[in-house]
Amino acid sequence: MDWLGPEEWQAVALSLKVSFWAMLASLPLGILAGFALARWTFPGKQLLNILVHLPLVLPPVVTGYLLLLTFGTTGPIGGALQKIGIVFAFNWTGAALAAAIMAFPLMVRAIWLSVEAVDPKLEQASATLGAPRAWVFATVTLPLILPGILAGAVLAFAKAMGEFGATITFVSNIPGQTQTLPSAIYAFLQVPGGEASALRLVAVSIVIATGALLLSEWLSRRIAARVRGA
Template sequence: MSWLGPEEWQAVALSLKVSFWATLVALPLGTLTAYVLARHSFPGKQALNALVHLPLIMPPVVTGYLLLLTFGTRGALGSFLQEWGLVFAFRWTGAALAAGVMAFPLMVRAIRLSIEAVDPKLEQAAATLGASRLWVFVTVTLPLILPGILAGTVLAFAKAMGEFGATITFVSNIPGETRTLPTAIYGFLQVPGGEGAALRLVVISVVIAVGALLLSEFLAHRAARRVAGA
C-alpha cells in the first residue's frame, strides 16, 4: 500500500483495528444468541429477534445517537464505565462498539441459519448417550456449523469495515482516533483536491467488500455440503 498517503494508511489501519475488535467481541455473544433463537422457544423470543435485527432496520444515525445517549460520558452506562477507565464516546473503542452493533445482526443471521440446517436428531442422539447440552454443542453442533460461523464472521467484519452513519454520530470523525475508511472518504470529499485520496480508499473498500462476499458464499456452500453429508 505504498501508493497510500499517511492519512489514508492511518484510516485503513484504524478500520482494520476497529473491525477486528468489533467482530471478536461480537462473536461469542452472536453465537450464543443465534443458538438460543434457533433451538429454544420462550416468552419474548420474537422481541429478542426484533431487538437483534433492529440496527438493520433503523437509520444508522439513530443507532449512533442511541449509543451516544447510552454510552456517552453522561449516559446511563457511559458514566459508570468511565469510572472504570473505559470510555467509548469519541474514542476508537466507541467506533468498535458502533461497528459491532451494526454488524451483529448479519453475524447472528448467518450463524442461526447454519444451526437451523443441522438436524436436531443428531443432537438428541448425543444427549441420549448422556452428554451434557454444552458437550453436545461442542462435539456435534459446533463442527457442523463452523463454516456458518466463519461466514457470519466474515460478513460482520466487512460490515464493520464499511460502517459510517452510527460511527460518525457516536464518535465523530477525529483523525487518528475515530477516522475509519468510510469517514475518511467522507472527509476527503469535503476538501478541495481530496478526490484522489477518496477514490483510492473507495477502491480498497470495494475490494474488501467483494472479497468478503465471495468468501462468505464459499463458506455458506461448504456448510450446506457438510450438513447434507452428516
C-alpha cells in the first residue's frame, strides 16, 4: 500500500490490530454464547439473548459512553484494573474492547445458526457410546460448526474494522494510539485538503468489507452444503 501516506497507513495498521484482537478475544465467549442460545434451556436465556443483541439496536455513542462509565479510569471496573496496569480508556485496548462488543452480536448469530444446523442425533449417538460431553463437542460438534465459527469471526473482524461511534466516544481519536480507520476518515474530512486521504481510506474500507462478505458467504454455503449432505 505505497499509495497510502504515513498517517493513513498508521490508521489502517492500528485498525487491523484492534480488529484482530477484538475478534480473537471475543471468540471463546462467542462460541459459548452461541451454543448456549442454540441448545441449552436455563433461567435468564431470554435476558442473555437481549444482552447479546443489544449493541445492534443501541446507538453506538450510548454503548461507548457506558463503556467509559464502566471501564474508564474512574469507573468501577476500569479503576480496579488500572491498579494492576490494565488501562482501556483512551488506549488501543479500549478500542478493541468497544469493537468487540459492537461486533459480538454478528459473531454469536453466525455461530448460533451453525449449531442449530447440526443434527443433535449425531451428538446423542456419540454420547450413548460413553463419550464425555466435552469429547463429543470437540470431536463431533466443533468440526461441524467450524465454518459457522469462521464466518462469525470474519464478520466480527469486518464489523470491528468499521466501528466508529462507540470507539470514538470511549477512547477518543488520538493519532497513532486510538485513531482507527473510520476515525481517520472522519478526521481527514474535517480539515481542508483531506478529502484525498479520506477517499483512499474509504477505498481500503470497501475492499476489506467486500472481502469479508464474500468469505462469509462462501463459508455460509459450506454450512448449507454440509447440512444438505447430512
